[in-house]
Amino acid sequence: xxxxxxxxxxxxxxxxxxxxxxxxxxxxxxxxxxxxxxxxxxxxxxxxxxxxxxxxxxxxxxxxxxxxxxxxxxxxxxxxxxxxxxxxxxxxxxxxxxxxxxxxxxxxxxxxxxxxxx
Amino acid sequence: xxxxxxxxxxxxxxxxxxxxxxxxxxxxxxxxxxxxxxxxxxxxxxxxxxxxxxxxxxxxxxxxxxxxxxxxxxxxxxxxxxxxxxxxxxxxxxxxxxxxxxxxxxxxxxxxxxxxxxxxxxxxxxxxxxxxxxxxxxxxxxxxxxxxxxxxxxxxxxxxxxxxxxxxxxxxxxxxxxxxxxxxxxxxxxxxxxxxxxxxxxxxxxxxxxxxxxxxxxxxxxxxxxxxxxxxxxxxxxxxxxxxxxxxxxxxxxxxxxxxxxxxxxxxxxxxxxxxxxxxxxxxxxxxxxxxxxxxxxxxxxxxxxxxxxxxxxxxxxxxxxxxxxxxxxxxxxxxxxxxxxxxxxxxxxxxxxxxxxxxxxxxxxxxxxxxxxxxxxxxxxxxxxxxxxxxxxxxxxxxxxxxxxxxxxxxxxxxx
Numbered sequence: 078x079x080x081x082x083x084x085x086x087x088x089x090x091x092x093x094x095x096x097x098x099x100x101x102x103x104x105x106x107x108x109x110x111x112x113x114x115x116x117x118x119x120x121x122x123x124x125x126x127x128x129x130x131x132x133x134x135x136x137x138x139x140x141x142x143x144x145x146x147x148x149x150x151x152x153x154x155x156x157x158x159x160x161x162x163x164x165x166x167x168x169x170x171x172x173x174x175x176x177x178x179x180x181x182x183x184x185x186x187x188x189x190x191x192x193x194x195x
Numbered sequence: 196x197x198x199x200x201x202x203x204x205x206x207x208x209x210x211x212x213x214x215x216x217x218x219x220x221x222x223x224x225x226x227x228x229x230x231x232x233x234x235x236x237x238x239x240x241x242x243x244x245x246x247x248x249x250x251x252x253x254x255x256x257x258x259x260x261x262x263x264x265x266x267x268x269x270x271x272x273x274x275x276x277x278x279x280x281x282x283x284x285x286x287x288x289x290x291x292x293x294x295x296x297x298x299x300x301x302x303x304x305x306x307x308x309x310x311x312x313x314x315x316x317x318x319x320x321x322x323x324x325x326x327x328x329x330x331x332x333x334x335x336x337x338x339x340x341x342x343x344x345x346x347x348x349x350x351x352x353x354x355x356x357x358x359x360x361x362x363x364x365x366x367x368x369x370x371x372x373x374x375x376x377x378x379x380x381x382x383x384x385x386x387x388x389x390x391x392x393x394x395x396x397x398x399x400x401x402x403x404x405x406x407x408x409x410x411x412x413x414x415x416x417x418x419x420x421x422x423x424x425x426x427x428x429x430x431x432x433x434x435x436x437x438x439x440x441x442x443x444x445x446x447x448x449x450x451x452x453x454x455x456x457x458x459x460x461x462x463x464x465x466x467x468x469x470x471x472x473x474x475x476x477x478x479x480x481x482x483x484x485x486x487x488x489x490x491x492x493x494x495x496x497x498x499x500x501x502x503x504x505x506x507x508x509x510x511x512x513x514x515x516x517x518x519x520x521x522x523x524x525x526x527x528x529x530x531x532x533x534x535x536x537x538x539x540x541x542x543x544x545x546x547x548x549x550x551x552x553x554x555x556x557x558x559x560x561x562x563x564x565x566x567x568x569x570x571x572x573x574x575x576x577x578x579x580x581x582x583x584x585x586x587x588x589x590x591x592x593x594x595x596x597x598x599x600x601x602x603x604x605x606x607x608x609x610x611x612x
Contacts, residue, residue: 162372163320163367164372183367
């Protein structure tokens with residue numbers, strides 16, 4: 078079963094050095110998951126000042142600056158993983174470096190038909 | 196077949212339902228991989244038994260018979276539902292094969308299934324109120340109506356809560372497993388929390404007219420006994436001991452009119468000696484393991500109270516010592532408050548009052564009625580009547596539960612006279 082791990086963190090909480098070290102640790106985790114066959118995809122996201130939100134209302138495109146919701150912690154990256162059940166996914170989420178200071182939200186990925194083969 | 200055989204089989208089945216239905220369900224959930232399918236299958240199996248046992252007699256191992264019948268009923272159901280679909284055939288085959296391969300379920304296998312059921316219902320990924328509802332429904336076999344009534348909510352609300360929890364178990368794939376050794380301590384803590392919450396709701400209901408709802412306490416104790424049988428961890432023993440020792444005072448802690456009677460004023464001859472003996476033995480067993488935690492310490496405190504023949508002969512030094520240990524293990528203002536009351540008994544009211552005032556001064560427990568009523572009581576003993584009155588009034592303004600409010604009003608009136 079596929080799970081998406083959404084990595085939330087106060088994006089101003091890290092210094093530049095801490096951020097770089099967090100990327101290195103996260104890449105290391107991705108390598109480990111890859112070695113155990115649990116890795117599908119992962120990446121950090123650029124910070125929320127680069128975010129753009131789009132809505133279509135009455136056929137009109139509303140484009141606004143900023144993330145979907147202003148929250149204390151922001152979506153900062155993701156892992157897409159293979160895990161046999163939620164306990165295994167929780168175990169992996171606990172290994173994400175940001176889990177120590179931020180929050181990892183686990184969402185099961187729905188299987189629908191009609192998607193292109195990756 | 197005559198009338199008496201039919202009645203006889205019905206009675207035997209009723210007994211088996213009471214003692215075995217949770218075990219049968221726990222195993223069927225594992226075999227069928229789904230709560231709802233397993234529940235339907237179990238009920239189908241019991242109806243089939245009513246017919247077949249009248250004709251063929253009661254089988255040697257009724258539980259194995261019911262599990263096996265339930266499994267085949269489920270396969271029939273799935274076949275009928277998907278008559279024109281072939282996509283489920285591999286799944287049906289898998290259940291069928293599992294049926295053929297499965298040896299007669301032995302004692303250990305069955306007991307593992309019951310643990311799986313408990314850990315799944317108390318999974319931390321479920322909402323706390325859903326854990327409680329699901330545990331009472333699936334592990335204890337209470338009806339939705341009974342649970343709704345106990346928690347002062349409507350059956351549709353409660354049913355919805357259970358449906359959502361089952362959907363999360365299925366969709367997020369919460370496993371039907373006893374947690375791994377490294378996860379076990381954290382996961383067991385959640386199970387113990389659920390059981391203690393059920394007990395407390397029965398022992399001192401958070402709202403409503405009656406101070407207690409004994410049915411829920413009985414269920415919690417039954418759960419505690421079951422868990423002790425399946426997983427005799429020191430804290431499991433500690434929690435069971437704590438519940439038994441509290442339960443031993445039930446008939447002494449309220450008057451026939453439903454008024455609260457404080458520990459020090461209780462008629463100790465009403466305490467249930469059997470429960471005390473059982474609880475105390477469990478405390479000793481857990482303490483000797485050297486692996487005990489906060490439930491065992493709280494039970495040890497209750498055991499010290501239980502062995503005192505009168506409030507005045509309570510070993511307060513021992514109680515203060517146990518509270519200090521508990522505070523070190525789980526620092527919390529409520530534990531500190533309880534410790535302060537014990538210190539007041541050991542060293543005098545002003546020593547206790549000093550601690551309570553320091554808790555309130557840092558802004559902790561300011562909205563907790565028991566902090567103010569404890570403060571009021573110590574002020575009263577010290578002759579500081581005006582302060583006592585102010586604190587009782589504050590406590591009364593914060594108390595939610597009717598008997599507690601009546602108790603505080605009575606104290607306040609006594610002060611004025």
